[in-house]
Amino acid sequence: MKQNIYDNNDFFEQYKALRAQEHNYNNLLEKPNFFTLMPDVKDKVVLDIGCGMGDFAAICMERGAKHVTGIDISTNMIAMARSLYTDANLNFKQVPFEDFTVPAASIDLISSSLAFHYIADFSQLIEKISLALRMDGILLFSIQHPIVTASKAQTGWCLDEHKNLVHYAVDDYHSEGLRKLDWFVEGVEMYHHTLSTLVNTLIEHGLQIEKIIEPKPTEEAIKQLPKIQKELRRPSFLIVRARKV
Amino acid sequence: MKQNIYDNNDFFEQYKALRAQEHNYNNLLEKPNFFTLMPDVKDKVVLDIGCGMGDFAAICMERGAKHVTGIDISTNMIAMARSLYTDANLNFKQVPFEDFTVPAASIDLISSSLAFHYIADFSQLIEKISLALRMDGILLFSIQHPIVTASKAQTGWCLDEHKNLVHYAVDDYHSEGLRKLDWFVEGVEMYHHTLSTLVNTLIEHGLQIEKIIEPKPTEEAIKQLPKIQKELRRPSFLIVRARKV
Numbered sequence: 001m002k003q004n005i006y007d008n009n010d011f012f013e014q015y016k017a018l019r020a021q022e023h024n025y026n027n028l029l030e031k032p033n034f035f036t037l038m039p040d041v042k043d044k045v046v047l048d049i050g051c052g053m054g055d056f057a058a059i060c061m062e063r064g065a066k067h068v069t070g071i072d073i074s075t076n077m078i079a080m081a082r083s084l085y086t087d088a089n090l091n092f093k094q095v096p097f098e099d100f101t102v103p104a105a106s107i108d109l110i111s112s113s114l115a116f117h118y119i120a121d122f123s124q125l126i127e128k129i130s131l132a133l134r135m136d137g138i139l140l141f142s143i144q145h146p147i148v149t150a151s152k153a154q155t156g157w158c159l160d161e162h163k164n165l166v167h168y169a170v171d172d173y174h175s176e177g178l179r180k181l182d183w184f185v186e187g188v189e190m191y192h193h194t195l196s197t198l199v200n201t202l203i204e205h206g207l208q209i210e211k212i213i214e215p216k217p218t219e220e221a222i223k224q225l226p227k228i229q230k231e232l233r234r235p236s237f238l239i240v241r242a243r244k245v
Numbered sequence: 246m247k248q249n250i251y252d253n254n255d256f257f258e259q260y261k262a263l264r265a266q267e268h269n270y271n272n273l274l275e276k277p278n279f280f281t282l283m284p285d286v287k288d289k290v291v292l293d294i295g296c297g298m299g300d301f302a303a304i305c306m307e308r309g310a311k312h313v314t315g316i317d318i319s320t321n322m323i324a325m326a327r328s329l330y331t332d333a334n335l336n337f338k339q340v341p342f343e344d345f346t347v348p349a350a351s352i353d354l355i356s357s358s359l360a361f362h363y364i365a366d367f368s369q370l371i372e373k374i375s376l377a378l379r380m381d382g383i384l385l386f387s388i389q390h391p392i393v394t395a396s397k398a399q400t401g402w403c404l405d406e407h408k409n410l411v412h413y414a415v416d417d418y419h420s421e422g423l424r425k426l427d428w429f430v431e432g433v434e435m436y437h438h439t440l441s442t443l444v445n446t447l448i449e450h451g452l453q454i455e456k457i458i459e460p461k462p463t464e465e466a467i468k469q470l471p472k473i474q475k476e477l478r479r480p481s482f483l484i485v486r487a488r489k490v
Contacts, residue, residue: 147418150479155412158414166414166416167396167416168415168416169413170392170412170414170415171411171412172477173392173459173477173478173479173480174461174476174477174478174480194480195440195457195459196458196459199454200456200457203455208453209454211448212441214418214419214441216419231419232417232420233417233418234418235419235439
Protein backbone atom coordinates (compact mmCIF):
# COMPACT_ATOMS: atom_id res chain seq x y z
CA MET A 1 0.00 0.00 0.00
CA LYS A 2 1.53 3.30 -1.04
CA GLN A 3 1.64 5.91 1.67
CA ASN A 4 -0.64 8.84 1.04
CA ILE A 5 0.07 11.03 4.02
CA TYR A 6 -1.12 14.21 2.31
CA ASP A 7 -4.65 12.78 2.30
CA ASN A 8 -4.56 12.50 6.09
CA ASN A 9 -6.64 15.59 6.91
CA ASP A 10 -4.82 16.46 10.15
CA PHE A 11 -1.53 16.31 8.31
CA PHE A 12 -2.78 18.24 5.30
CA GLU A 13 -4.18 21.16 7.32
CA GLN A 14 -0.93 21.57 9.23
CA TYR A 15 1.11 21.18 6.06
CA LYS A 16 -0.92 23.91 4.31
CA ALA A 17 -0.41 26.24 7.29
CA LEU A 18 3.37 25.63 7.17
CA ARG A 19 3.61 26.26 3.45
CA ALA A 20 1.45 29.38 3.77
CA GLN A 21 4.09 30.99 6.00
CA GLU A 22 6.19 33.38 3.95
CA HIS A 23 9.41 32.42 5.73
CA ASN A 24 9.70 28.67 5.69
CA TYR A 25 12.48 26.27 4.74
CA ASN A 26 11.03 25.75 1.29
CA ASN A 27 10.89 29.41 0.38
CA LEU A 28 14.19 30.40 1.95
CA LEU A 29 16.33 27.36 1.32
CA GLU A 30 15.06 24.74 -1.08
CA LYS A 31 13.22 26.75 -3.74
CA PRO A 32 15.84 29.43 -4.52
CA ASN A 33 18.50 26.76 -5.00
CA PHE A 34 16.18 24.53 -7.01
CA PHE A 35 15.49 27.39 -9.41
CA THR A 36 19.19 28.11 -9.97
CA LEU A 37 19.42 24.67 -11.61
CA MET A 38 16.27 25.00 -13.71
CA PRO A 39 16.82 24.74 -17.47
CA ASP A 40 15.05 26.90 -20.05
CA VAL A 41 11.60 25.34 -20.47
CA LYS A 42 10.38 27.47 -23.39
CA ASP A 43 8.45 25.18 -25.79
CA LYS A 44 9.42 22.17 -23.68
CA VAL A 45 7.39 19.28 -22.28
CA VAL A 46 7.60 19.02 -18.49
CA LEU A 47 6.58 16.33 -16.01
CA ASP A 48 6.50 17.35 -12.34
CA ILE A 49 6.50 14.36 -10.00
CA GLY A 50 4.88 15.01 -6.63
CA CYS A 51 3.49 18.28 -7.91
CA GLY A 52 1.63 19.11 -4.69
CA MET A 53 -0.43 22.27 -5.12
CA GLY A 54 0.93 22.81 -8.63
CA ASP A 55 3.12 25.89 -8.05
CA PHE A 56 6.13 24.60 -9.95
CA ALA A 57 4.02 23.32 -12.84
CA ALA A 58 2.40 26.77 -13.11
CA ILE A 59 5.81 28.49 -13.12
CA CYS A 60 6.86 26.27 -16.02
CA MET A 61 3.78 27.42 -17.94
CA GLU A 62 4.62 31.06 -17.16
CA ARG A 63 8.09 30.44 -18.56
CA GLY A 64 6.66 29.29 -21.86
CA ALA A 65 6.53 25.50 -21.53
CA LYS A 66 4.55 23.76 -24.29
CA HIS A 67 2.90 21.27 -21.98
CA VAL A 68 3.17 20.47 -18.28
CA THR A 69 1.84 17.46 -16.41
CA GLY A 70 1.83 17.43 -12.63
CA ILE A 71 1.26 14.14 -10.84
CA ASP A 72 0.63 13.52 -7.16
CA ILE A 73 -0.77 10.64 -5.14
CA SER A 74 -2.87 12.99 -3.01
CA THR A 75 -6.41 13.84 -4.04
CA ASN A 76 -6.20 16.82 -1.63
CA MET A 77 -3.19 18.16 -3.49
CA ILE A 78 -4.56 17.54 -6.97
CA ALA A 79 -7.86 19.22 -6.05
CA MET A 80 -5.96 22.27 -4.76
CA ALA A 81 -3.74 22.39 -7.86
CA ARG A 82 -6.72 22.20 -10.22
CA SER A 83 -8.54 24.94 -8.36
CA LEU A 84 -5.49 27.23 -8.39
CA TYR A 85 -4.23 26.78 -11.93
CA THR A 86 -6.20 26.27 -15.10
CA ASP A 87 -4.60 26.17 -18.51
CA ALA A 88 -5.36 23.90 -21.44
CA ASN A 89 -1.71 22.82 -21.55
CA LEU A 90 -1.41 22.15 -17.85
CA ASN A 91 -2.73 18.82 -16.58
CA PHE A 92 -2.85 17.49 -13.06
CA LYS A 93 -3.25 13.75 -12.50
CA GLN A 94 -3.87 11.92 -9.28
CA VAL A 95 -1.53 8.94 -9.58
CA PRO A 96 1.18 7.43 -7.35
CA PHE A 97 4.70 8.30 -8.61
CA GLU A 98 5.42 4.64 -9.11
CA ASP A 99 2.54 4.22 -11.55
CA PHE A 100 2.95 7.13 -13.97
CA THR A 101 3.13 6.16 -17.63
CA VAL A 102 4.32 8.40 -20.44
CA PRO A 103 5.62 7.55 -23.92
CA ALA A 104 9.35 6.81 -24.09
CA ALA A 105 11.65 9.75 -24.81
CA SER A 106 8.75 12.23 -24.68
CA ILE A 107 9.75 14.62 -21.86
CA ASP A 108 12.33 17.45 -21.81
CA LEU A 109 12.32 18.15 -18.07
CA ILE A 110 11.31 15.89 -15.21
CA SER A 111 11.23 17.82 -11.96
CA SER A 112 10.46 16.79 -8.42
CA SER A 113 10.65 18.88 -5.30
CA LEU A 114 11.05 17.04 -1.97
CA ALA A 115 9.10 13.96 -2.98
CA PHE A 116 11.60 11.22 -3.87
CA HIS A 117 12.26 10.35 -0.23
CA TYR A 118 8.74 8.92 -0.14
CA ILE A 119 9.64 6.31 -2.73
CA ALA A 120 10.70 2.82 -1.68
CA ASP A 121 12.21 1.68 -4.97
CA PHE A 122 14.45 4.54 -6.10
CA SER A 123 16.07 2.46 -8.81
CA GLN A 124 12.77 1.56 -10.46
CA LEU A 125 11.70 5.21 -10.38
CA ILE A 126 14.93 6.38 -12.01
CA GLU A 127 14.64 3.68 -14.66
CA LYS A 128 11.17 4.99 -15.60
CA ILE A 129 12.43 8.58 -15.58
CA SER A 130 15.36 7.75 -17.80
CA LEU A 131 13.06 6.03 -20.32
CA ALA A 132 10.65 8.98 -20.27
CA LEU A 133 13.34 11.62 -20.91
CA ARG A 134 14.38 12.69 -24.37
CA MET A 135 18.09 12.54 -25.16
CA ASP A 136 19.67 15.60 -23.47
CA GLY A 137 16.59 15.98 -21.27
CA ILE A 138 17.02 17.08 -17.66
CA LEU A 139 16.08 15.48 -14.35
CA LEU A 140 16.01 18.05 -11.56
CA PHE A 141 15.04 16.89 -8.10
CA SER A 142 15.43 17.72 -4.44
CA ILE A 143 15.33 15.15 -1.67
CA GLN A 144 15.93 14.96 2.08
CA HIS A 145 19.68 14.77 2.62
CA PRO A 146 21.03 11.30 3.55
CA ILE A 147 22.56 12.87 6.69
CA VAL A 148 19.01 13.69 7.82
CA THR A 149 17.28 10.47 6.79
CA ALA A 150 19.99 8.09 8.07
CA SER A 151 19.19 7.54 11.76
CA LYS A 152 16.45 4.97 12.37
CA ALA A 153 15.67 6.63 15.70
CA GLN A 154 15.50 10.00 13.89
CA THR A 155 17.38 11.50 16.85
CA GLY A 156 18.08 14.68 14.93
CA TRP A 157 19.71 17.48 16.92
CA CYS A 158 21.31 16.70 20.26
CA LEU A 159 20.64 19.40 22.84
CA ASP A 160 22.53 20.46 25.94
CA GLU A 161 20.87 21.20 29.30
CA HIS A 162 20.01 24.73 28.11
CA LYS A 163 18.38 23.31 24.99
CA ASN A 164 21.15 24.64 22.76
CA LEU A 165 21.98 22.54 19.73
CA VAL A 166 25.18 20.55 20.30
CA HIS A 167 25.45 18.54 17.09
CA TYR A 168 23.37 16.46 14.68
CA ALA A 169 23.13 12.69 15.10
CA VAL A 170 24.03 10.36 12.23
CA ASP A 171 23.51 6.61 12.55
CA ASP A 172 22.45 3.55 10.51
CA TYR A 173 23.84 5.19 7.36
CA HIS A 174 24.28 1.97 5.40
CA SER A 175 20.90 0.51 6.43
CA GLU A 176 18.89 1.82 3.53
CA GLY A 177 15.12 1.68 3.56
CA LEU A 178 12.11 2.72 5.58
CA ARG A 179 12.27 5.42 8.25
CA LYS A 180 9.29 6.53 10.32
CA LEU A 181 9.19 9.97 11.78
CA ASP A 182 6.73 12.21 13.53
CA TRP A 183 6.03 15.26 11.39
CA PHE A 184 2.64 16.81 12.23
CA VAL A 185 1.29 13.27 12.70
CA GLU A 186 2.95 10.08 13.91
CA GLY A 187 4.65 7.61 11.65
CA VAL A 188 5.19 9.53 8.42
CA GLU A 189 7.09 7.08 6.21
CA MET A 190 10.13 7.96 4.19
CA TYR A 191 13.06 6.07 2.75
CA HIS A 192 16.75 6.52 3.39
CA HIS A 193 19.23 6.06 0.59
CA THR A 194 22.94 6.72 0.82
CA LEU A 195 24.51 9.45 -1.21
CA SER A 196 26.36 6.89 -3.31
CA THR A 197 23.14 4.98 -4.06
CA LEU A 198 21.43 8.17 -5.21
CA VAL A 199 24.32 9.22 -7.45
CA ASN A 200 25.19 5.77 -8.84
CA THR A 201 21.56 4.93 -9.63
CA LEU A 202 21.35 7.99 -11.85
CA ILE A 203 24.61 7.18 -13.61
CA GLU A 204 23.68 3.52 -14.11
CA HIS A 205 20.51 4.64 -15.86
CA GLY A 206 22.28 6.97 -18.27
CA LEU A 207 21.80 10.20 -16.34
CA GLN A 208 24.96 12.24 -16.09
CA ILE A 209 25.36 14.36 -12.95
CA GLU A 210 25.62 18.07 -13.80
CA LYS A 211 25.47 19.65 -10.38
CA ILE A 212 24.65 18.89 -6.76
CA ILE A 213 23.55 21.56 -4.29
CA GLU A 214 23.37 21.16 -0.53
CA PRO A 215 21.44 24.36 0.20
CA LYS A 216 23.07 26.81 2.58
CA PRO A 217 21.05 29.67 4.09
CA THR A 218 21.97 33.16 2.95
CA GLU A 219 22.50 36.02 5.45
CA GLU A 220 19.21 37.47 4.23
CA ALA A 221 17.40 34.18 4.94
CA ILE A 222 18.91 34.03 8.44
CA LYS A 223 17.61 37.58 9.10
CA GLN A 224 14.12 36.53 8.06
CA LEU A 225 14.10 33.22 9.92
CA PRO A 226 16.92 33.11 12.50
CA LYS A 227 16.48 29.41 13.33
CA ILE A 228 17.44 28.54 9.75
CA GLN A 229 21.04 29.33 10.79
CA LYS A 230 21.38 25.74 11.95
CA GLU A 231 21.31 24.70 8.30
CA LEU A 232 24.96 25.84 8.22
CA ARG A 233 25.71 23.00 10.64
CA ARG A 234 24.19 20.13 8.68
CA PRO A 235 22.46 20.01 5.30
CA SER A 236 18.72 19.25 5.15
CA PHE A 237 18.35 18.83 1.42
CA LEU A 238 20.17 17.57 -1.61
CA ILE A 239 19.32 19.03 -5.03
CA VAL A 240 20.56 17.19 -8.10
CA ARG A 241 20.53 18.08 -11.77
CA ALA A 242 21.34 15.32 -14.25
CA ARG A 243 21.20 15.02 -18.04
CA LYS A 244 20.06 12.06 -20.10
CA VAL A 245 23.01 11.04 -22.28
CA MET B 246 53.90 26.07 5.04
CA LYS B 247 52.61 22.76 3.78
CA GLN B 248 51.94 20.20 6.45
CA ASN B 249 54.32 17.28 6.35
CA ILE B 250 53.03 15.15 9.19
CA TYR B 251 54.54 11.95 7.81
CA ASP B 252 58.01 13.39 8.46
CA ASN B 253 57.18 13.74 12.15
CA ASN B 254 59.03 10.67 13.43
CA ASP B 255 56.63 9.88 16.28
CA PHE B 256 53.75 9.99 13.83
CA PHE B 257 55.56 8.00 11.17
CA GLU B 258 56.54 5.11 13.47
CA GLN B 259 52.97 4.75 14.73
CA TYR B 260 51.60 5.07 11.21
CA LYS B 261 53.91 2.31 9.96
CA ALA B 262 52.83 0.04 12.83
CA LEU B 263 49.15 0.64 11.99
CA ARG B 264 49.61 -0.08 8.29
CA ALA B 265 51.68 -3.19 9.10
CA GLN B 266 48.66 -4.76 10.81
CA GLU B 267 46.98 -7.19 8.45
CA HIS B 268 43.48 -6.20 9.54
CA ASN B 269 43.23 -2.45 9.38
CA TYR B 270 40.68 -0.07 7.85
CA ASN B 271 42.77 0.39 4.73
CA ASN B 272 43.08 -3.30 3.95
CA LEU B 273 39.53 -4.26 4.87
CA LEU B 274 37.55 -1.25 3.76
CA GLU B 275 39.29 1.32 1.60
CA LYS B 276 41.61 -0.75 -0.60
CA PRO B 277 39.19 -3.46 -1.82
CA ASN B 278 36.68 -0.81 -2.86
CA PHE B 279 39.34 1.38 -4.44
CA PHE B 280 40.48 -1.55 -6.59
CA THR B 281 36.97 -2.30 -7.85
CA LEU B 282 37.07 1.11 -9.57
CA MET B 283 40.56 0.75 -11.01
CA PRO B 284 40.78 0.92 -14.81
CA ASP B 285 43.00 -1.30 -16.94
CA VAL B 286 46.49 0.24 -16.72
CA LYS B 287 48.25 -1.96 -19.28
CA ASP B 288 50.62 0.27 -21.32
CA LYS B 289 49.27 3.35 -19.50
CA VAL B 290 50.98 6.27 -17.81
CA VAL B 291 50.03 6.62 -14.14
CA LEU B 292 50.54 9.38 -11.57
CA ASP B 293 49.89 8.45 -7.94
CA ILE B 294 49.45 11.51 -5.72
CA GLY B 295 50.38 10.94 -2.09
CA CYS B 296 51.99 7.64 -2.98
CA GLY B 297 53.17 6.89 0.55
CA MET B 298 55.28 3.74 0.61
CA GLY B 299 54.62 3.11 -3.08
CA ASP B 300 52.36 0.04 -2.86
CA PHE B 301 49.77 1.27 -5.34
CA ALA B 302 52.42 2.48 -7.79
CA ALA B 303 54.05 -0.97 -7.65
CA ILE B 304 50.71 -2.70 -8.29
CA CYS B 305 50.23 -0.55 -11.40
CA MET B 306 53.66 -1.75 -12.64
CA GLU B 307 52.67 -5.37 -11.96
CA ARG B 308 49.54 -4.80 -14.02
CA GLY B 309 51.58 -3.70 -17.01
CA ALA B 310 51.67 0.09 -16.74
CA LYS B 311 54.15 1.74 -19.10
CA HIS B 312 55.32 4.31 -16.59
CA VAL B 313 54.32 5.19 -13.03
CA THR B 314 55.26 8.26 -11.01
CA GLY B 315 54.54 8.37 -7.30
CA ILE B 316 54.75 11.72 -5.52
CA ASP B 317 54.67 12.44 -1.82
CA ILE B 318 55.65 15.36 0.38
CA SER B 319 57.28 13.07 2.93
CA THR B 320 60.97 12.19 2.63
CA ASN B 321 60.27 9.27 5.01
CA MET B 322 57.67 7.87 2.64
CA ILE B 323 59.70 8.42 -0.51
CA ALA B 324 62.75 6.77 1.07
CA MET B 325 60.62 3.75 2.04
CA ALA B 326 59.07 3.54 -1.42
CA ARG B 327 62.45 3.69 -3.17
CA SER B 328 63.86 0.98 -0.92
CA LEU B 329 60.86 -1.30 -1.47
CA TYR B 330 60.32 -0.94 -5.20
CA THR B 331 62.89 -0.51 -7.94
CA ASP B 332 61.99 -0.50 -11.59
CA ALA B 333 63.31 1.70 -14.37
CA ASN B 334 59.76 2.77 -15.22
CA LEU B 335 58.74 3.53 -11.67
CA ASN B 336 59.79 6.89 -10.24
CA PHE B 337 59.21 8.33 -6.81
CA LYS B 338 59.52 12.07 -6.28
CA GLN B 339 59.49 13.99 -3.04
CA VAL B 340 57.27 16.95 -3.87
CA PRO B 341 54.17 18.52 -2.25
CA PHE B 342 50.97 17.61 -4.15
CA GLU B 343 50.36 21.27 -4.85
CA ASP B 344 53.67 21.62 -6.70
CA PHE B 345 53.74 18.66 -9.09
CA THR B 346 54.28 19.53 -12.73
CA VAL B 347 53.66 17.20 -15.67
CA PRO B 348 53.07 17.95 -19.35
CA ALA B 349 49.44 18.69 -20.25
CA ALA B 350 47.32 15.72 -21.35
CA SER B 351 50.12 13.25 -20.59
CA ILE B 352 48.59 10.93 -17.96
CA ASP B 353 46.06 8.10 -18.36
CA LEU B 354 45.31 7.49 -14.67
CA ILE B 355 45.75 9.82 -11.73
CA SER B 356 45.18 7.98 -8.49
CA SER B 357 45.25 9.11 -4.89
CA SER B 358 44.44 7.09 -1.81
CA LEU B 359 43.42 8.99 1.32
CA ALA B 360 45.51 12.07 0.65
CA PHE B 361 43.26 14.77 -0.80
CA HIS B 362 41.90 15.73 2.64
CA TYR B 363 45.34 17.18 3.40
CA ILE B 364 44.95 19.71 0.60
CA ALA B 365 43.73 23.23 1.35
CA ASP B 366 42.89 24.27 -2.20
CA PHE B 367 40.91 21.39 -3.67
CA SER B 368 39.84 23.40 -6.72
CA GLN B 369 43.42 24.27 -7.70
CA LEU B 370 44.44 20.63 -7.33
CA ILE B 371 41.59 19.41 -9.53
CA GLU B 372 42.40 22.05 -12.13
CA LYS B 373 45.97 20.72 -12.34
CA ILE B 374 44.75 17.13 -12.48
CA SER B 375 42.30 17.89 -15.26
CA LEU B 376 45.06 19.54 -17.31
CA ALA B 377 47.41 16.61 -16.72
CA LEU B 378 44.90 13.95 -17.80
CA ARG B 379 44.55 12.78 -21.39
CA MET B 380 41.07 12.90 -22.88
CA ASP B 381 39.17 9.88 -21.46
CA GLY B 382 41.77 9.57 -18.68
CA ILE B 383 40.63 8.57 -15.21
CA LEU B 384 40.90 10.25 -11.83
CA LEU B 385 40.42 7.74 -9.01
CA PHE B 386 40.70 8.98 -5.46
CA SER B 387 39.60 8.25 -1.93
CA ILE B 388 39.15 10.89 0.76
CA GLN B 389 37.84 11.16 4.29
CA HIS B 390 34.06 11.37 4.10
CA PRO B 391 32.56 14.85 4.66
CA ILE B 392 30.45 13.35 7.46
CA VAL B 393 33.70 12.57 9.29
CA THR B 394 35.60 15.76 8.55
CA ALA B 395 32.70 18.16 9.21
CA SER B 396 32.77 18.80 12.97
CA LYS B 397 35.34 21.41 14.05
CA ALA B 398 35.45 19.82 17.50
CA GLN B 399 35.98 16.41 15.85
CA THR B 400 33.54 14.98 18.41
CA GLY B 401 33.21 11.74 16.47
CA TRP B 402 31.22 8.98 18.16
CA CYS B 403 29.00 9.85 21.11
CA LEU B 404 29.15 7.19 23.82
CA ASP B 405 26.67 6.20 26.51
CA GLU B 406 27.63 5.55 30.14
CA HIS B 407 28.70 1.98 29.24
CA LYS B 408 30.92 3.34 26.47
CA ASN B 409 28.65 1.96 23.77
CA LEU B 410 28.43 4.00 20.59
CA VAL B 411 25.20 5.99 20.48
CA HIS B 412 25.56 7.92 17.22
CA TYR B 413 28.07 9.95 15.22
CA ALA B 414 28.24 13.73 15.59
CA VAL B 415 27.92 15.99 12.55
CA ASP B 416 28.37 19.74 12.86
CA ASP B 417 29.82 22.76 11.01
CA TYR B 418 29.06 21.05 7.69
CA HIS B 419 29.03 24.20 5.59
CA SER B 420 32.14 25.70 7.23
CA GLU B 421 34.68 24.33 4.82
CA GLY B 422 38.37 24.48 5.59
CA LEU B 423 40.93 23.50 8.19
CA ARG B 424 40.26 20.86 10.83
CA LYS B 425 42.76 19.81 13.48
CA LEU B 426 42.56 16.40 15.02
CA ASP B 427 44.62 14.21 17.26
CA TRP B 428 45.73 11.11 15.36
CA PHE B 429 48.88 9.59 16.88
CA VAL B 430 50.12 13.13 17.54
CA GLU B 431 48.27 16.34 18.33
CA GLY B 432 47.04 18.76 15.73
CA VAL B 433 47.13 16.77 12.49
CA GLU B 434 45.71 19.16 9.90
CA MET B 435 43.14 18.23 7.33
CA TYR B 436 40.54 20.08 5.30
CA HIS B 437 36.80 19.64 5.21
CA HIS B 438 34.90 20.01 1.97
CA THR B 439 31.22 19.36 1.49
CA LEU B 440 30.07 16.56 -0.75
CA SER B 441 28.68 19.07 -3.22
CA THR B 442 31.98 20.98 -3.38
CA LEU B 443 33.88 17.76 -4.09
CA VAL B 444 31.48 16.65 -6.84
CA ASN B 445 30.90 20.07 -8.45
CA THR B 446 34.62 20.89 -8.53
CA LEU B 447 35.27 17.78 -10.59
CA ILE B 448 32.41 18.54 -12.98
CA GLU B 449 33.42 22.20 -13.37
CA HIS B 450 36.89 21.03 -14.44
CA GLY B 451 35.60 18.64 -17.09
CA LEU B 452 35.70 15.46 -15.02
CA GLN B 453 32.53 13.42 -15.35
CA ILE B 454 31.52 11.38 -12.30
CA GLU B 455 31.43 7.65 -13.11
CA LYS B 456 30.91 6.14 -9.68
CA ILE B 457 31.00 7.00 -5.99
CA ILE B 458 31.59 4.39 -3.28
CA GLU B 459 31.04 4.88 0.43
CA PRO B 460 32.78 1.70 1.60
CA LYS B 461 30.71 -0.69 3.67
CA PRO B 462 32.39 -3.50 5.62
CA THR B 463 31.70 -7.04 4.39
CA GLU B 464 30.68 -9.83 6.81
CA GLU B 465 34.13 -11.29 6.30
CA ALA B 466 35.79 -8.00 7.27
CA ILE B 467 33.62 -7.78 10.39
CA LYS B 468 34.76 -11.29 11.39
CA GLN B 469 38.39 -10.27 11.02
CA LEU B 470 38.05 -6.91 12.77
CA PRO B 471 34.78 -6.74 14.74
CA LYS B 472 35.06 -3.03 15.55
CA ILE B 473 34.82 -2.25 11.84
CA GLN B 474 31.09 -3.00 12.17
CA LYS B 475 30.54 0.61 13.17
CA GLU B 476 31.31 1.56 9.57
CA LEU B 477 27.76 0.41 8.81
CA ARG B 478 26.56 3.30 10.96
CA ARG B 479 28.43 6.14 9.28
CA PRO B 480 30.78 6.18 6.29
CA SER B 481 34.48 6.94 6.87
CA PHE B 482 35.59 7.27 3.28
CA LEU B 483 34.39 8.45 -0.10
CA ILE B 484 35.89 6.91 -3.24
CA VAL B 485 35.28 8.67 -6.54
CA ARG B 486 36.02 7.69 -10.11
CA ALA B 487 35.73 10.40 -12.76
CA ARG B 488 36.60 10.59 -16.45
CA LYS B 489 38.14 13.51 -18.35
CA VAL B 490 35.67 14.48 -21.06
